[in-house]
Amino acid sequence: MTATDQDRPGTTGRSFPVSGPWAAAMDALPRALFLPDLMWAHDMFTGASEPVDRRADPDAWGEAAAADIPLVTQWDDGRNSDAQAGTVPTSSASMPSIVAGMLEDLDASPGMRVLEIGTGTGWNAGLLAHRLGDNAVTTIEVDPAVAEAAREHLAAAGLHPTVITGDGSAGHPAGAPYDRIIATCGMRHIPHAWIEQLQPGGVILAPWGTHFENGDALVRLTAAQDGTLAGPFLRPVEFMKMRSQRLTPPQHPVDFPGDASVSTTAARPPFGPWKAFPFVAGLRLAGLTHVTDRRGDERVVWLYGLADKSWAAVVFQDEVERSTVWQSGPRRLWDEMEAAHDWWQAAGRPGIDRFGLTVDRDGQHPWLNSPDNRVEP
Ligand SMILES: C[S@@+](CC[C@H](N)C(=O)[O-])C[C@H]1O[C@@H](n2cnc3c(N)ncnc32)[C@H](O)[C@@H]1O
Structure with a gap:
């Protein structure tokens, strides 16, 4: 902060702009x-x-x-x-x-x-x-x-x-x-x-x-x-x-069986902090969490079922078109993820501010654009 900023009324003690009543x-x-x-x-x-x-x-x-x-x-x-x-x-x-x-x-x-x-x-x-x-x-x-x-x-x-x-x-x-x-x-x-x-x-x-x-x-x-x-x-x-609402992160690989099936995918959902897609994936896919990991030019996305031992892992490489997918357990987590990604793309890749939430006696109901257009898992 410069001396001029310090002297200017309204900015004393802070180095970021705030307007309005606060x-x-x-x-x-x-x-x-x-x-x-x-x-x-x-x-x-x-x-x-x-x-x-x-x-x-x-x-x-x-x-x-x-x-x-x-x-x-x-x-x-x-x-x-x-x-x-x-x-x-x-x-x-x-x-x-x-x-x-x-x-x-x-x-x-x-x-x-x-x-x-x-x-x-x-x-x-x-x-x-x-x-x-x-x-x-x-x-x-x-x-x-x-x-x-x-x-x-x-x-x-x-x-x-x-x-x-x-x-x-x-x-x-x-x-x-x-x-x-x-x-x-x-x-x-x-x-x-x-x-x-x-x-x-x-x-x-x-x-x-x-x-x-x-x-x-x-x-x-x-x-x-x-x-x-x-x-x-x-x-x-x-x-x-x-x-009381914290998630205990799943431990990999000790918690999970190693009998994965292997396939490939061309889908590249945009995971990452403050992006719309992970938020949407959470609305569409119940009982699931994910972890991303970067190793050199490889990006690994892990998906974990919270109620069972299902898991999936996908390795994305910058220049490689099809990525390898491993899936294991009763749920096919990557297949579910691709379906959620297709849904989001078909809806025009809406941002977070196009969604809303209703909370009533029956529970919590996320929606897209208006409360009557619920987003169900
Ligand atoms: C990001 S800090 C809050 C910042 C704060 N409003 C301030 O002006 O500095 C989050 C706080 O929530 C508290 N917290 C977590 N779970 C809580 C709960 N169940 N009830 C009340 N406080 C809780 C944490 O202990 C932590 O101090």
Whole structure:
């Protein structure tokens, strides 16, 4: 950040642009107020996390705090506390531009009551409380140490929203009904308790997806009078998952028999983070997950059935037209994948924002273009 930027009103303390009603809250309440001394700057594209310690390098720490990057603040549910990154990041301060965009999509205004799931550092709850008032905001954090640090940082900033330590999937009935519910952790099911605690006309904004991929899509659901929720997916995002809805990744090859059948394919579905196809594949193919792996000029896609021992693997090479496919188990997972890919192509390769979700008493129903055009597995 240059001296000129620092001096310009409205940008102090951050190095990314935000406009709209949340810009003033972000300027008044910089993310740095909510961060621990030791944190990890996370590169969304490589997946690498570098430690930044305020005690050793305050300038680097300040730059990271002001940058538009996610900062990991806890690994492995707190079991790893040294400077080396752990295995699974389990709490973070999200990218500020994502935080600002979600607050805009939430469309919360003074007079409304808001429930947040996933307090993390407390920054998002602080921004909400700054604009809507302490009494309007309840936030739930499953990890007691994370919740306590957030309470301390909020109090030091002069803010006192209700911070509950517990499982956010139960909501917080004592504060209901809510006009808005915002989740800052990813999920595979919208918890029923949230629907019960939401006002008619209220909104749930949540990172939602399937176990097919780790990515999520931000869904904005509005409650009808009869309690049915429906709304569009807005864009791809990726959040740490709710503790109770995490996927334990399949172990290969020990879990799987080696009696695969071998064939070839000319199909090349576009797998990869923040792409539409993996999201669509998850809607069309129930009980399936995938892992991709690059080895030199080979790209390997592994598919795993979650309820049985089915698996498939495909090796793609840049200059080779037909790829080799291995399939094993009761499901022919690559054949299913090709059918999902054909369906998506025939539909004109729709992006994530052409899909939506309805949540009613019978469950969750993704759709394409309109709620009556359901996408069934
Ligand atoms: C990406 S962080 C949230 C960022 C946060 N909103 C902020 O402003 O810093 C996700 C948080 O969700 C929490 N979490 C995971 N599962 C949860 C659950 N079932 N209930 C409440 N919090 C949960 C994690 O412990 C983690 O702190």
